[in-house]
Amino acid sequence: MQRHLLATSISLGLFAGATTAALAETSPLEQQLKDLQSFQVIAHRGASGHAPESTMSAYELAHEWGVDYLELDIQITSDGELVVFHDDTIERTSDGEGAINDYTLEELKALDTGTWFNEEHPDSADPAFEGAQMLTLDELFERFGHDTRYYIETKSPQLNPGLEEALVAVLEEHDMIENGRVLVQSFEQESLLKVHELNADVPLIQLVWYHPSEEDNTRLVEWTGVTPGPEEITDADFQAVAEYAVGIGTNYMYEQQVVIDESFIRQAQENGLPVHIYTVNEAEEMERLIEWGVDGLFTDYADRLLELTE
Numbered sequence: 185m186q187r188h189l190l191a192t193s194i195s196l197g198l199f200a201g202a203t204t205a206a207l208a209e210t211s212p213l214e215q216q217l218k219d220l221q222s223f224q225v226i227a228h229r230g231a232s233g234h235a236p237e238s239t240m241s242a243y244e245l246a247h248e249w250g251v252d253y254l255e256l257d258i259q260i261t262s263d264g265e266l267v268v269f270h271d272d273t274i275e276r277t278s279d280g281e282g283a284i285n286d287y288t289l290e291e292l293k294a295l296d297t298g299t300w301f302n303e304e305h306p307d308s309a310d311p312a313f314e315g316a317q318m319l320t321l322d323e324l325f326e327r328f329g330h331d332t333r334y335y336i337e338t339k340s341p342q343l344n345p346g347l348e349e350a351l352v353a354v355l356e357e358h359d360m361i362e363n364g365r366v367l368v369q370s371f372e373q374e375s376l377l378k379v380h381e382l383n384a385d386v387p388l389i390q391l392v393w394y395h396p397s398e399e400d401n402t403r404l405v406e407w408t409g410v411t412p413g414p415e416e417i418t419d420a421d422f423q424a425v426a427e428y429a430v431g432i433g434t435n436y437m438y439e440q441q442v443v444i445d446e447s448f449i450r451q452a453q454e455n456g457l458p459v460h461i462y463t464v465n466e467a468e469e470m471e472r473l474i475e476w477g478v479d480g481l482f483t484d485y486a487d488r489l490l491e492l493t494e
């Protein structure tokens with residue numbers, strides 16, 4: 185009897201130990217990759233349907249809603265600082281003009297990146313948006329830390345030399361990679377591969393943009409040529425992307441034309457690539473894509489998407 189109890193307690197102990205080991209074995213980075221198997225709500229430039237894009241107000245709101253990822257684009261200033269900004273020029277969303285990387289951080293910080301929103305969206309205008317300062321990546325990380333995940337696009341790599349090196353340095357400084365806090369996305373395969381050379385653990389998303397070919401508008405092509413068009417894409421093409429990326433981010437419409445379908449999504453998934461679609465703002469479209477089985481949506485209205493998915 186005693187031997188039986190001893191054996192039982194040993195095996196229970198072993199079982200508890202094994203369970204603890206199994207739990208300990210899932211690192212935060214592995215957990216992040218597992219989470220990509222479920223639907224992800226991605227707040228495109230923050231809650232940019234309700235507040236000026238890429239500002240702290242837009243990120244605060246999206247974070248409050250509990251989105252899975254804050255999406256952001258990064259560019260580099262003339263003095264080598266990383267700022268959160270989409271366009272290559274500053275006139276659309278600030279009171280300045282010219283190329284963003286012709287300016288120092290101090291010069292960019294003097295701009296107002298909020299008032300344009302109030303003027304263009306009087307229904308959502310808020311005096312608090314006036315005078316919003318351009319954000320650095322550091323400031324965003326300091327504000328939200330490991331309390332969210334970040335979906336970071338290396339924007340226009342040819343115009344932003346040194347972007348990847350600066351990005352990986354900031355990610356490492358804030359322990360973002362091993363804590364499963366970031367995805368790095370780009371339309372430029374070369375930029376993604378450079379990130380991997382600097383740190384092979386960074387999970388990457390290959391962005392694609394399908395549009396009609398200029399030579400033959402009945403044929404769809406991919407902007408940078410990273411894959412063939414959706415009608416011609418093969419398992420081998422998806423597998424080539426899966427060699428370095430953990431997912432694919434694609435448009436679904438070009439102007440009024442739908443450019444991908446359910447079979448594209450299924451084929452990508454069967455080749456190990458979850459599919460995230462940009463940028464989907466209407467509830468009806470969100471529902472349609474969820475029915476198609478997409479793995480996540482980029483949206484300016486994460487509140488609408490959360491209502492559908494929670």
Ligand code: G3P
Nearest residue numbers: 228257337369433462482
């Ligand atoms: O990053 C996904 C989507 O944001 C790509 O388009 O132009 O909004 O950066 P864009």
Ligand code: CA
Nearest residue numbers: 255256257337
């Ligand atoms: Ca983007």
